[in-house]
Amino acid sequence: MRIPAPRGPVSASLLDLLTSPETPSGDALADLAKAARGACRGTADILRDDDLQLTLFCLYELHYSGLDTVPDTLEWHPGLVGLRLDLEKAFEAALRSAVPVPALPDPTSEAVAAELFRMAADDDGPSVSRFVAAKATHEQLQEFLILRSVYQLKEADPHSWAIPRLPVGRAKAALIEIQADEYGGGRPERMHSHLFAVTMQGLDLETEYGWYLDAIPALTLASSNAMSLFGLNRRLRGAIAGHLAAFEMTSSLPNSFYARGFRRLGFDDTVTYYFDEHVEADAVHEQIAARDLAGGLVEAEPALLADVMFGAATVLALDALMGEDQLMAWKEGRSALRVQPAGAAAAALDRVALDRVALASGVTP
């Protein structure tokens, strides 16, 4: 991934350290960790803190596709892992206080699935999908795809961290069955991340992972970071299982609305295929995810019940917050992106436009 523009002192220090030709010194990292802990204490809301969410996102990125010019050996640099743990502690505490978790069901597959389906059905968060179906403009569809691209261009990867962390049995089998489908069932041209890129191409957007990162608001980064937090920490394996279940359970119907919105503006099946595919795929996945993955995991490890429900509730809570911001911006005629490139109404958000914004704000692209 290309190096993003920093958003404050902590991300600026981190990106400086990562891109420096020298391996980061212990002292420099200790200073950075101290500054990060101070920023975590001082932030009004870590979920919407651009500097801290970008810092966490870049630290996680070392475990995914990496950052351009940053040596892969830094992935497990103890100082960087320590910094990540500091940030994760504050981030997880904020999630646990912001996410409402309903009363716990019995630790059986049936009760867990029933409660998950109830939570998804009762979710009354703002409906981006209905807006997209009925009202979104061409530019808003582009923004919608850009916001989604943070996760969708690496679709399924954060949940794959859970595979070796789940016990042999029903839950692991369920997770792998779902993930195999997400990755195209052996056919790269059917991988969901690839299908999403095809949709982006149809709207003249760049499909390189991370291309639009500078335009992504903190809350959307937080949503991606939550998956990495749950996936990369074995102690949170219940939360990543619940997260995937809620993800799948809130997908098939909204995706039919997204497809409708793109068709309304004249886009053909090539562009809508990603959404059409998800209508069918997620109707399968949600059953497996709720009963066999989430429910099966709780039956194997009843102590994980609370985290399974927390992971699921996190999806609904963050989706609601992001949807609120997105719809408010669109209804007020604003962009839902973080930076508005000059003349964005006409031009797709291309590199030139983003670089112009970066230069105007004094940052070297």
Next chain:
Amino acid sequence: MNEAADEHECAGCPGSEPPAAAEAADAGKRPAAASIVTYPNGPLLIRGDFEIITPDGVPVPRDRETVALCRCGGSAIKPYCDGTHKLMKFDTARRRPVPAPVLERRRTAAEEGVGERRGNPAGEGGAGRVS
């Protein structure tokens, strides 16, 4: 592998086994070639070696190993499930109320003796059909 996957005929595919198949394997029995899982308030999931065809024997397009078949009747992508059962509050434990006009047609049919030869004047499946 890819060709086999394309044709969905991988009888020996080492996919995840549903609990029933796993139990059969545990008991030393050969698991069935395919299994259908009946999800409460939701679709039927089919795994294993099977084909979906039209009455004329033409294969129905299929893009995945495990599929969910609609059983609420509301899907826009039949025979597959699209999640509409959730909007319909589809409840597999409850028989849906039969609409009054259907009851009326059924009563008329019963009086005329139509359908009784199947011994199923009011039974499921025959509901509302008078021919």
